Amino acid sequence: MxxxxxxxxxxxxxxxxxxxxxxxxxxxxxxxxxxxxxxxxxxxxxxxxxxxxxxxxxxxxxxxxxxxxxxxxxxxxxxxMPVSAAELEELTRTRCWLEERALRESIAHRTAEWEEQLVLALHRLARAERRLPDDPTTNNPEWEKLHRAFHRALIAACRSHWLIGFCDQLSDQASRYRLIAQNAPGTGRDDLGEHRIIAERTLNGDADGAVEALLNHYRLTAAMCMERLAQGYDPRAGKSQRGRK
CATH class of the missing domain: 1.10.10.10 (Winged helix-like DNA-binding domain superfamily/Winged helix DNA-binding domain)
Structure with a gap:
């Protein structure tokens, strides 16, 4: 039965x-x-x-x-859930607050194993193609997975599973906005370079410098997305609606 x-x-x-x-x-x-x-x-x-x-x-x-x-x-x-400039601003601000604390704690309580895992995460990210070969406007799912793993590795030594969990939730919420920003034309952004700077400063124990690089990384993504939203970007249509009647 x-x-x-x-x-x-x-x-x-x-x-x-x-x-x-x-x-x-x-x-x-x-x-x-x-x-x-x-x-x-x-x-x-x-x-x-x-x-x-x-x-x-x-x-x-x-x-x-x-x-x-x-x-x-x-x-x-x-x-x-609809996207909006107001939510993005709040999301970015909150994410910066929490990840600054998580990164500083990780650097303060660093271990050799944590450093090795961060180096490995950066290496794997650097070897992955960001875009799909047959669709340059779409991120490679494998790159997305490795990108998330890199950011998780940065804060993995913070000694708080609660803090890591909250950061993961904010990362999920930020993903849809990051997809909007990735299609901005002519950005000339050096994503890998940004990640390398964050990792190098973190591994050198430069907490202030690492936090600065990480927060600038997030804020640049948010600024690019804000620009797209200001242009009338419709995420359902995947393009700007400015000028349409």
């Missing part, structure tokens, strides 16, 4: 595993901007896209909403 909350043919463990799989796929797609054209995320649409039952899909959607990666209207389902 099946439990009333378990769909036919699924065990509780199977349902949980499927919900986790849908959650991870949805989360990855949200953070890389693959769902920006969908204003609303209807359960039926998600079921069709990810090939899962309605129950694990609802579980995954509710989990993402609880993390703030999706919005939810009572009785009206789920939707992508």
């Amino acid at each position: 099946t439990n009333g909350s378990t769909e036919p043919g699924q065990s509780k463990g199977g349902k949980s595993t499927l919900a986790s799989s849908v959650y991870q796929q949805l989360r990855d797609d949200l953070l890389r901007g693959a769902l920006e054209s969908e204003t609303k995320l209807r359960v039926e649409w998600v079921v069709s896209r990810y090939g899962a039952g309605a129950s694990p899909v609802r579980e995954a959607l509710n989990r993402l909403a609880a993390e703030g990666l999706l919005g939810r209207h009572d009785q009206r389902g789920f939707f992508l």
Whole structure:
């Protein structure tokens, strides 16, 4: 006999595993901007896209909403959180506050193992191609993973899993804005150079210099995104709407 909350043919463990799989796929797609054209995320649409039952899909959607990666209207389902200059300003400011503390704590409590992991994270990031070869406007998913790993490695020695968790949440929220900034034309930005400076100052124990480089890195991304938003950038259309009637 099946439990009333378990769909036919699924065990509780199977349902949980499927919900986790849908959650991870949805989360990855949200953070890389693959769902920006969908204003609303209807359960039926998600079921069709990810090939899962309605129950694990609802579980995954509710989990993402609880993390703030999706919005939810009572009785009206789920939707992508809108982007705005005001939210970006607050997000960047808060991220700078927390990551400054996390980086300073990591440098103060450095270990040889932490230094080795940071060097390795930078090395892996440097070897990855940022853009997809067949689509230069789109970031390579592998680069995105290694980029996140580098920033996590910077603060890994801060001795607070709570602080790391909060920084991870802010990083997730910032991802969609970073996707907007990455398409800004003619930026001439040296991303790898910025990451190298952050790592070098960190490894040298220069806390003030490392914090300055890290915060400048985040603020530059935010400024580029702000410019795009000011131009009337529509993330669902993937282009500026200025001049359109």
